Amino acid sequence: MRKLRVGIIGLGRIGRMHARNIKSIIQADLAAISDISEEAVNSVAEELQINQKYYDYREMLNDPSIEAVVICSSTNTHAQIIKEAASAKKHIFCEKPIALTIEEVNDALNSINISGIKFFLGFNRRFDPTFSKMKEEIKSGKIGTPHLAIITSRDPAPPSLDYVKSSGGLFLDMTIHDFDMARFMLNDEPYEIYVSASSLVDPAIGKAGDVDTAAIVITMKSGARVIINNSRKAVYGYDQRVEIFGSEGMIMNQNMPKDFAFLSNPYETQLSNPVYFFIERYKEAYIHEIETFISCVMQDEIPPVGGEDGKISLLMGYAAQKSLTENRPVKFSEVI
Amino acid sequence: MRKLRVGIIGLGRIGRMHARNIKSIIQADLAAISDISEEAVNSVAEELQINQKYYDYREMLNDPSIEAVVICSSTNTHAQIIKEAASAKKHIFCEKPIALTIEEVNDALNSINISGIKFFLGFNRRFDPTFSKMKEEIKSGKIGTPHLAIITSRDPAPPSLDYVKSSGGLFLDMTIHDFDMARFMLNDEPYEIYVSASSLVDPAIGKAGDVDTAAIVITMKSGARVIINNSRKAVYGYDQRVEIFGSEGMIMNQNMPKDFAFLSNPYETQLSNPVYFFIERYKEAYIHEIETFISCVMQDEIPPVGGEDGKISLLMGYAAQKSLTENRPVKFSEVI
Amino acid sequence: MRKLRVGIIGLGRIGRMHARNIKSIIQADLAAISDISEEAVNSVAEELQINQKYYDYREMLNDPSIEAVVICSSTNTHAQIIKEAASAKKHIFCEKPIALTIEEVNDALNSINISGIKFFLGFNRRFDPTFSKMKEEIKSGKIGTPHLAIITSRDPAPPSLDYVKSSGGLFLDMTIHDFDMARFMLNDEPYEIYVSASSLVDPAIGKAGDVDTAAIVITMKSGARVIINNSRKAVYGYDQRVEIFGSEGMIMNQNMPKDFAFLSNPYETQLSNPVYFFIERYKEAYIHEIETFISCVMQDEIPPVGGEDGKISLLMGYAAQKSLTENRPVKFSEVI
Amino acid sequence: MRKLRVGIIGLGRIGRMHARNIKSIIQADLAAISDISEEAVNSVAEELQINQKYYDYREMLNDPSIEAVVICSSTNTHAQIIKEAASAKKHIFCEKPIALTIEEVNDALNSINISGIKFFLGFNRRFDPTFSKMKEEIKSGKIGTPHLAIITSRDPAPPSLDYVKSSGGLFLDMTIHDFDMARFMLNDEPYEIYVSASSLVDPAIGKAGDVDTAAIVITMKSGARVIINNSRKAVYGYDQRVEIFGSEGMIMNQNMPKDFAFLSNPYETQLSNPVYFFIERYKEAYIHEIETFISCVMQDEIPPVGGEDGKISLLMGYAAQKSLTENRPVKFSEVI
Structure with missing residues (x-):
């Protein structure tokens, strides 16, 4: 072979x-x-x-x-x-x-x-079994025309301040995945972006010029609205949920729990929190993406996610930053 | 007696x-x-x-x-x-x-x-057993300081066009409940409101000057961000979910299903959709609110929700409408 | 009217x-x-x-x-x-x-x-929305031919010893509902019954000649096996679950929770326990059964559950008691 | 290294x-x-x-x-x-x-x-993250004294008839895992075993002298009752659930789904079925067991599961077979 x-x-x-x-x-x-x-x-x-x-x-x-x-x-x-x-x-x-x-x-x-x-950009979440199934269901019309998307994306703990300073900021470091997710799920492009954000998790992040908590609304070209919420610190673990609501139905995911046990005591029933972070959560996604890359090269096929996707996500991050700075919705066309 | x-x-x-x-x-x-x-x-x-x-x-x-x-x-x-x-x-x-x-x-x-x-305003959702428990948990510090709230509020089907025309519009008719929910859960007041909305469900609603699909971000005085998403038509039933994310934890609810059965066939496992609309969903809430009203009168106590709550929610609706019209975030102080 | x-x-x-x-x-x-x-x-x-x-x-x-x-x-x-x-x-x-x-x-x-x-016997569980839906799904062939049934039926706390002594014992007082549930769901009759049971919850119940914990296997005439497990004390609340497994699928239910909130802290996610006991759990069932009774009388229809159902459940209780006493499977025909 | x-x-x-x-x-x-x-x-x-x-x-x-x-x-x-x-x-x-x-x-x-x-027997399920957590919770007293165990163990499809014929029968081939699970979870030994079983899935399995559907009750030495139900064919996938009910609480697991997506259409909400079979379901368990084996050898520690466990499970299978043949509860002491 x-x-x-x-x-x-x-x-x-x-x-x-x-x-x-x-x-x-x-x-x-x-x-x-x-x-x-x-x-x-x-x-x-x-x-x-x-x-x-x-x-x-x-x-x-x-x-x-x-x-x-x-x-x-x-x-x-x-x-x-x-x-x-x-x-x-x-x-x-x-x-x-x-x-x-x-x-x-x-x-x-x-x-x-x-x-x-061939150029393949590592937007790993596209290759997560849950998210790729959701994409397929949407593509095949199971929820009709998408009207709303709710993307919840929260890290378990903020990175070091050094990392924060060199990361390009929340939108280029963290939200960039959510920008790509919106485009991936909806097969649609951004028209306008509004951000409300500040540093609620750690004032030091604010002093470093960045934010750690954000609420973002993207009006897509089709008219669908995408809502993203980010936090650098979800004490219960990595929170990665996507919900796409359309004219004929809705598809969403639950987080991947650490295990599948339920314990009922006289006070409550306890279940497992989500797995801690991306290495665990996207374990299968990382394997699928690299398999897909290798297969694209060997079969001479166009990679499903490439340079243009990286560029658009970056520009969405710019627009988000501009919206935050100017406290107004910013058209995507303003940053091209 | x-x-x-x-x-x-x-x-x-x-x-x-x-x-x-x-x-x-x-x-x-x-x-x-x-x-x-x-x-x-x-x-x-x-x-x-x-x-x-x-x-x-x-x-x-x-x-x-x-x-x-x-x-x-x-x-x-x-x-x-x-x-x-x-x-x-x-x-x-x-x-x-x-x-x-x-x-x-x-x-x-x-x-x-x-x-x-005594004046008691019928914001029934405050008396729903799930939402009132969530409020108590938040109040008692179980999730720390609230940072984000995600309110999903979708009706199963749009009202008649006649109703739409006399309703005061989506924000005064439907979102007003979500505005009150935000204040109720967070014990906080609005600072600024941004809306992106249009009529995706039915163009006739748009022609009547109203919207049926909305994404709203409210920056609260504390810095917490509230995100509301509305639709006049969720084909799977009445979707009423609230999620409050804080520095020490998160609390959210699931919809009330029609029943508790799960059917597994070779293709999937099917569970029941949410109950159809507010009469079923808030059945207990309606009883609790009227019991509370009667109790407040008989015990000479101040109603937990009154005229001021109604006024603020209305003003939030005005700010939302102004944001939609002017396509910019609107400070709550602008509409007082 | x-x-x-x-x-x-x-x-x-x-x-x-x-x-x-x-x-x-x-x-x-x-x-x-x-x-x-x-x-x-x-x-x-x-x-x-x-x-x-x-x-x-x-x-x-x-x-x-x-x-x-x-x-x-x-x-x-x-x-x-x-x-x-x-x-x-x-x-x-x-x-x-x-x-x-x-x-x-x-x-x-x-x-x-x-x-x-008209004679209508109060086997209330048949009128629970979840169980009556399950019955309909089974009847309409959704799970094919039933092979196994797992009935979990646990009370939150044992009754008083006085009650225990006059109750006729666990099988006639408590399991009788589960015997009826088995016949109701499977549309089938008992062939042989085996019981293993003792008093693990409270030795006083044992001294009074009764048991409080039981594992029961019923071989039905069709060959389907029904497994019942009972306890007089489930500290987390009233546990009422039925699972019917068939050649083409499986249908089961979850308990009705007290509310629909989920709280995630750094250690776990907590959800609500089941409602406490039958008055809460079968609230709707009690209304439906009495409505059905009134409707049967007024429309001159045969009640869906009557004297014969009461008699067979009683005899199943006898067979269970006999199996426990003689430590062997007992044919239903032995107690007729 | x-x-x-x-x-x-x-x-x-x-x-x-x-x-x-x-x-x-x-x-x-x-x-x-x-x-x-x-x-x-x-x-x-x-x-x-x-x-x-x-x-x-x-x-x-x-x-x-x-x-x-x-x-x-x-x-x-x-x-x-x-x-x-x-x-x-x-x-x-x-x-x-x-x-x-x-x-x-x-x-x-x-x-x-x-x-x-060192001898290590491959009872892989003990090393499943969910089951090993449940064991730890039980061991640490979270559910008090175990009273009941419900073990559901169903394969997605029967093996070939040739395999059936050389397998030693359902109890030695399939239920043997459940026998070990009962001992593992309860830290207890069998006293008496009763089986009701037949071939409902495929008459050819019956003709080959085996059964494919079984209901088993094991009375443990402590008085706890274990209920096992087996089927060779669960059309919805590999069904592997364990529930341990005790004096102070209950712990159970849900199956591992293929993915974490939920799709709501106007009729129902669909979630993913369990993964298909043991290779997928026990993927992590297989890694943990072999890691544990290697660690036991290198650290000179006694393997957590060894020859005696294999022998007792086998004898439980014998007792089960004897109970089926003689249609009576069989004491474990009869087969030693």
């Missing part, structure tokens, strides 16, 4: 997870790994028995036998690596976001277009 | 329901009924064995033995009847809204203040 | 509940009440404004204008009152059980047959 | 699953594989990059560097392989059951005792 020879660039938490997932996919051969940390490279190499080890991704890109790369390095390196990998004719899976500025995104997308390689 | 002598003014669907409920309350004596329709009066009188029948409520108000009245007539008559009942020193339970104009509301509240009678 | 003139015999907790329910039914006129306690009669008469008051039910039976009686007196009086009421040509609704001995039951049924009046 | 060198014997569906799981465990080195099918060995070797390949497990046992074996061959070979592996001083993980005759089981356990190796 032919196996796609894949290299990973960046071996942080998410890079290691992708490494293990690729290792378990029969159609792929995790041939090479790269990270600026020697320790990270060696520990992954030992665990997964990888021979080709790099501390500079450029060397990996120079190996003509590597067909595809998975970019999991820090956000500020994505655009540059995409450009070099595209030049080297490697197919690319890249963690979101492509970049925090639209110029860098355009640059990166340009190099992808020129080289003609 | 002393029983409070109560009269009902208006015997439409909701008036008849109150009549039956009052009849079942030991502390009350449903002594008199009034309606402009002779047929309505006679059918209720026969069903519930009521002797005092009136076709003009003024005659009822003239009977000094009647201690309290329940006003269920059409909205445009509320303010006038309140004034007359207050003058006649009858305690008043009135269906919401008090009136559609702030002048009439002020007039009515004024007459209540002068007469010193 | 013609109304059926009904009298109630016995005004304990269940008698009062029936009185209020009948009072709320438009087709019925609660004309007379009877109890050996003067106080009980007077308090109900005042509350519900009843003029005909009796302290001896025989006087009520002598009133030719009374068309039907509802028997809610203590179990040991049922058979005698049935006989007298049947002689007086009153239609009869009787609380279960008809009697604790088969001779008395046969006597009572005999007098019913001779007089030709 | 030291890694335990493990070999697998038998590469059918369950053997391959164990192979993949062991491959993903950092503490283990899947060093060797063995199967009588050359094709099976080669495909697994290629997929997982295994160098040591055997078509006769005895050769694997001869390799002194192999420290532990995982026996996944057909049931009738288990006892013989256990004896040889024990002689070769390999630690053993063996799929259940050890054997279908008590003599073979005793023989195997004897050889294990003599050699002093």
Whole structure:
């Protein structure tokens, strides 16, 4: 059986997870790994028995036998690596976001277009079994025309202040997934965005110029309204719910619980909280997305989520930021 | 046992329901009924064995033995009847809204203040066992400081166009309950309101100058954000959900199903949809509210929901309408 | 409108509940009440404004204008009152059980047959909206041929020892409802019964010669197996679940919760326990059964649950007792 | 890091699953594989990059560097392989059951005792996150003293008739897991067993001398009653529920759904059926059990489930069979 020879660039938490997932996919051969940390490279190499080890991704890109790369390095390196990998004719899976500025995104997308390689952006939630089923049900008309979408997206705990400062802010770091979810579920594009947000979880986040609690309304081109609510701290765990309400029905999901036990005592019945965070919640989604990437490359198919999706989500984040700053609804056309 | 002598003014669907409920309350004596329709009066009188029948409520108000009245007539008559009942020193339970104009509301509240009678406004949802428990849990600190509220409020089917035209519009007719729910749950007041809304359910509603689908964000004085979503048509039944998310936890409710059966076939597991509409959904709430009214009068206690609540909800509706018209967030202070 | 003139015999907790329910039914006129306690009669008469008051039910039976009686007196009086009421040509609704001995039951049924009046036995659970829907789904073939039934039936707290001693034992007092449920759901008859039971809740119940915890297997004539589990003490509330598993599907119910709120804290998500006991749980069922009784009399239809159902359930209780005593499966034919 | 060198014997569906799981465990080195099918060995070797390949497990046992074996061959070979592996001083993980005759089981356990190796029996359900949490809750007293256990265990579809014929029958093949579950959850031993069972799913199973539908009551030594219901065919998927009811509370589980979406249309709300079968349902359990095995060997700890558990479950199966044949409750002491 032919196996796609894949290299990973960046071996942080998410890079290691992708490494293990690729290792378990029969159609792929995790041939090479790269990270600026020697320790990270060696520990992954030992665990997964990888021979080709790099501390500079450029060397990996120079190996003509590597067909595809998975970019999991820090956000500020994505655009540059995409450009070099595209030049080297490697197919690319890249963690979101492509970049925090639209110029860098355009640059990166340009190099992808020129080289003609496959580019797959890691909007993992699209590949969650629950969300992909919901999308299929909507697409097949089960709820009629969508009128309202309610997206609840809350992290269990805020990241470090350092992370917050370099993250691009709540809208580019966290809500960007919800922006993509809205477009994915509704097959529709944004017309206008309104945000009301502040830092209720931790004043330090506010001092750092960011918000941690947000209520967002997006008027879509079709007239459907999308409501997003975000918090950086849901003490009961990762809260990831989507509800699409339409003319003929409604589809929604419940969170994935840690377990399926119910305990009834004289006072109440207790059930399990949602799983803690994205690694647990989107475990299957991460496997499906990387399988889909590998399959797209091997079957020469267009990736279901690519550069344009990354660009639009970024622009939605800009519009959200502008709405917050100017305290008014902002048309998507204002930020293009 | 002393029983409070109560009269009902208006015997439409909701008036008849109150009549039956009052009849079942030991502390009350449903002594008199009034309606402009002779047929309505006679059918209720026969069903519930009521002797005092009136076709003009003024005659009822003239009977000094009647201690309290329940006003269920059409909205445009509320303010006038309140004034007359207050003058006649009858305690008043009135269906919401008090009136559609702030002048009439002020007039009515004024007459209540002068007469010193009890005034109880029928925001029935506050008396629903699920919502009143949620309020208690929040009040006792179980979820910490509220940060976000998500209120889903969808009717099963739009009312007649005639009703729509005289209703005061979606915000005064339907969302007014959700405005009150936000204040009730959060014990907080509105600072700013933003609305995005249109008529997606039925273009005729749009032609009549109203909307049927709305997404609303209210920034409360505390900084908590309230998100309301409304639709005039949820094909699966009356959707009434409230979720309050705070610094230490979250409380939400599920809809009341028609029954508790689950059927599993080879394709799926089917459960019952929510009950159809407010009469079924708030059956217990309607009993609790009228019991509370009667108890407040007999124990000489201040009603938990009164004229001021009605006025603020109305003003929130005005702000919502202004936001929709001007496509911008509107401060509550702008409409006072 | 013609109304059926009904009298109630016995005004304990269940008698009062029936009185209020009948009072709320438009087709019925609660004309007379009877109890050996003067106080009980007077308090109900005042509350519900009843003029005909009796302290001896025989006087009520002598009133030719009374068309039907509802028997809610203590179990040991049922058979005698049935006989007298049947002689007086009153239609009869009787609380279960008809009697604790088969001779008395046969006597009572005999007098019913001779007089030709309607006899309706109060197996209230058949009229619960959830259980009657389940029955309809099974009847219409939604689960194919039933193979297994799991009936969970647990009280929140054991009755007084005095009650236990005069109750006829767990099988005649409590399980009798489950025996009827099995026949109702499966439309099938018992072939063999096995019981394993003891007193785990309270040793005093054991000393009184009864059991409080039981596991029962009934092999039905069709080959379907029914499993019943009983406890006199479920600390979390009244547990009433039925699950019917068939060749093409399965239908089951969840308990009715006290409310529909969910509270998530950092440790767990809490939901409401089931309602406390039968008065709350079967509130609607009690109304439906008495409505059905009145409708059967007025439309001259055969009651859906009558004397034969009472007799078979009693015999199943006998077989259960015999199985427990002899520690072996007992054929239903052994107790006929 | 030291890694335990493990070999697998038998590469059918369950053997391959164990192979993949062991491959993903950092503490283990899947060093060797063995199967009588050359094709099976080669495909697994290629997929997982295994160098040591055997078509006769005895050769694997001869390799002194192999420290532990995982026996996944057909049931009738288990006892013989256990004896040889024990002689070769390999630690053993063996799929259940050890054997279908008590003599073979005793023989195997004897050889294990003599050699002093670790023996771990694959009662996978004990390692399911939901069931192991339930066990912990019960152990810590959350439900008080157990009084009743309801174990629902239904397969999605019957196995082939050939399999049925060589399986040892429903009680040794399927119910054996439920017998172990009862002992695991209650920390209690069986006193008496009663079975009512027949073939309702497929008459051919009956002709082959087996049953496919069973209702079982086990009276435990403590007095707690365990009720098991089995079916070979639940059209809606693998049904695996356990409910333990005690003096102070109750704990139960719901099935694991395929996904967490809910679709409401005008007629009903649809949710996902349970996952199809044991590979999906016990995915995590299989990983945890093999991790526990490896940890027990490396930390020199006694396996939580071993030979004695296998023997008692087998004897419970014998008692069940005897009860079915003789149509009477059978004391566990009768089959020892």
